[in-house]
Amino acid sequence: MPADLGTRITQIERMLRAVIRSPRLTNASIEGGAVQVYDEHGSLRALVGQQPDGTSGVTVVNGPPPPPPAPPxxxxxxxxxxxxxxxxxxxxxxxxxxxxxxxxxxxxxxxxxxxxxxxxxxxxxxxxxxxxxxxxxxxxxxxxxxxxxxxxxxxxxxxxxxTPRQAAAADIQAGAVTAESLAADAITGKHIVGGRIDGAIVTGSTVRTGTTGSRIVVTPTPPAPLEQIPSVLLHSASDLEKAPGALRASTKSDGTSYPTVELTAPAVQIDRWNLPDTSALHLHSPQLHEHGGAFDLTASTSLNRETGNVSVYGTSGRGPTDTALFRISVSDGPEAPGNERGLPARTFVEASGAEFTVRTASADGDTTVTMGPGALAVEGWVTRPATDWKLLVLGSSVIAGSQAPQVRITATGTLELCGYANLTDTEIRSGRQIATLPDGYWPTGVRRVLVPLSAGGTVIRLDINTDGSLRLYPMVGSRASWIGFDGVTCRAT
The missing domain is CATH 2.60.40.10 (Immunoglobulins)
Structure with missing residues (x-):
């Protein structure tokens, strides 16, 4: 510091000017508080920092009232x-x-x-x-x-x-009301006539293309006598129509597996069980190690059997070691030539694995042709005894129908079943035993045959075992009120 007093005063003045010109609060901060801003009258006008509710920001308070806006x-x-x-x-x-x-x-x-x-x-x-x-x-x-x-x-x-304006003709003419003019849920009625609905989802309602004539109806509750599950109904506009065709998906009664799609044609007659007599197609998806994929096409679902029937059935194997099965079944009406004691003339074509079988049968006899790798077996027409029919021993919850179930073995070694059985317990559980063959009628090996026209369109596999037991396994559907054995045949030996 210079000893000269004047020089020292000059230096102090320079230092003071530098301090005055330097920025203020260069490294200042507000720790857990707020800066309060007051006007010249001492009124609080703003809070900068932490607010009374715990948030941080700038809050304007106690300002003067604003001027009135110009009139609207x-x-x-x-x-x-x-x-x-x-x-x-x-x-x-x-x-x-x-x-x-x-x-x-x-x-x-x-x-x-x-x-x-x-x-x-x-x-x-x-x-x-x-x-x-x-x-x-x-x-x-x-x-x-x-x-x-x-x-x-x-x-x-x-x-x-x-004063609000009331609606004029231009406001309600066709096309005047657009989607932008309608608020959400503005339409609460149940009937909209004309126009178009785009991009909408309709839940729990019936949608139809018309009220009469040829039309399609999507409904969650089909009318009786149709099954009460959501369906697409196909009306033909025919005066003879008793029930519309239907497209629907269903599953087993427990709802766990084996979904099935069913397509039926419009029916012109109702059978004695008050069910539509219709042609039907069932489709069934495969499930590895549980069930093969299957289809069943039948010309008549009627339980009356008055017109005979034609059906085509196929199923894939359940897994890598199982075999597939394809079967065509043709049976005549009960009074057609070749009928015997209610058992119609019939033909079966069946393919499974590397074996192909054609079998024809009537009152005059039967012929079976079996082809396999390196082998061809032909059994010609023979006369079958007419006295070897015997009644089956029915299991619990099973009673004889209009024709009691019977069995016989033909002279060619074919085991044949006929008749009907009513099921008081309608659930078809895998392995359920419904009857036993009489002694002397047991096959030498397990025979698996199909009953594709059982009640309600259910397709069932019938296992005829070496101990004479007849056991059911559901293939399509899982319920039936009765089982028909007409046309069920297999090798006895």
């Missing part, structure tokens, strides 16, 4: 008033810097006071804007008032009168 322009709209503010304030006043919004208030007379109950909408920008207020068809008065960020409301404008 009110125009009638359909069942509403359109209110427009041009962004100006009364007497040319400038917009306050703490402007928040302009409130739109509507009242029943010119002298109403704006309140929370009269607030209908807001304009959120100081540049102005328009809002549409839905109102009943009567005269209304509209006032505007501004509000600041501090929540302070200014004086209201003078009231401007307006």
């Amino acid at each position: 322009t009110v125009a009638p709209a359909l069942a509403a008033l359109t209110v427009t503010w041009d962004g100006a304030f009364a007497d040319g006043a400038a917009a306050p810097l703490d402007f928040a919004r302009v409130e739109v208030h509507v009242g029943p007379d010119a002298g109403f006071e704006p309140s929370q109950g009269t607030l209908r909408d807001t304009i959120e920008t100081a540049q102005g804007g328009s809002v549409t207020v839905p109102l009943p068809y009567t005269t209304w008065w509209v006032k505007l008032r501004a509000r600041t960020l501090a929540g302070v409301a200014g004086p209201a404008t003078t009231a401007v009168e307006g």
Whole structure:
């Protein structure tokens, strides 16, 4: 420091000027508090930092009330008033810097006071804007008032009168009501006539292309006598139609597996069990190690058997070591030539693995041709004894039908079944025993045959075992009220 006093004073002045010109609060911070801003009268105007509710920011408080906005322009709209503010304030006043919004208030007379109950909408920008207020068809008065960020409301404008416009012809002509004109859930009725619905989801309702004639109906509850599951109904417009065709998907009664799709043709007659007699196709998806994929096409689902039947059935193997099966079954009516004691003339074509079998049978005898790798077996026509029919021993919950189930073995070694059995327990469980063959009629090996035309369109595999037991296994569906054995044949030896 120089010893000369004048020099020292000059240096101190330079240092003071440098301190005065340097930035203030270069490294300052607010720790857990807020800076309070007051005006020249000592009134709190803002809080900068931590707010009373624990948040942080800038809060404007206790500002002066804003000037009143310029009066609005009110125009009638359909069942509403359109209110427009041009962004100006009364007497040319400038917009306050703490402007928040302009409130739109509507009242029943010119002298109403704006309140929370009269607030209908807001304009959120100081540049102005328009809002549409839905109102009943009567005269209304509209006032505007501004509000600041501090929540302070200014004086209201003078009231401007307006009356909503009622609908005219142009408002309701075809095409006048568009999707943009409808609020969500605005249509609550159950009947819409004409027009088009795009991109909609309809749940739990019936959708149809018409009420009469040829039409398609999608319904969760088909009419009797159809099965009560969601279906697509196919009406043919025929005067003979007793039940429409149907497309539906179903599953086993326990709902766990084996889904099936069924397509049926419109029926022109109802059988004695009050079920439609129709042609049907069943499709069944495979499940590895559980069940092969299957299809069943039948010309008649009737249980009357008055017209005979033709069916085609096929199933894939259950797994890598199982064999597939394909079968065509043709049977004549009960009074056609070759019928014997209710058993019609019939032909079966069956392929399984590398073996192919054709079998024909009637009252005059039967012929079986079996082809396999390196082998061909032909059994010619022979006369079958007519006295070897014997009754089956029926199991529990099984009673004889209109023709008691019987069995015989032909002279060619073919085991044949006929008759009907009613099931008081309608659930078809895998391995369920329904009957036993009489002694002397047991096959030398397990025989598996199909019963593709059992009650309700259910397709069942019938296992005829070496102990004489007849056991059922569901293939398509899992319920039947009775089983028909007509046409069930297999090798006895």
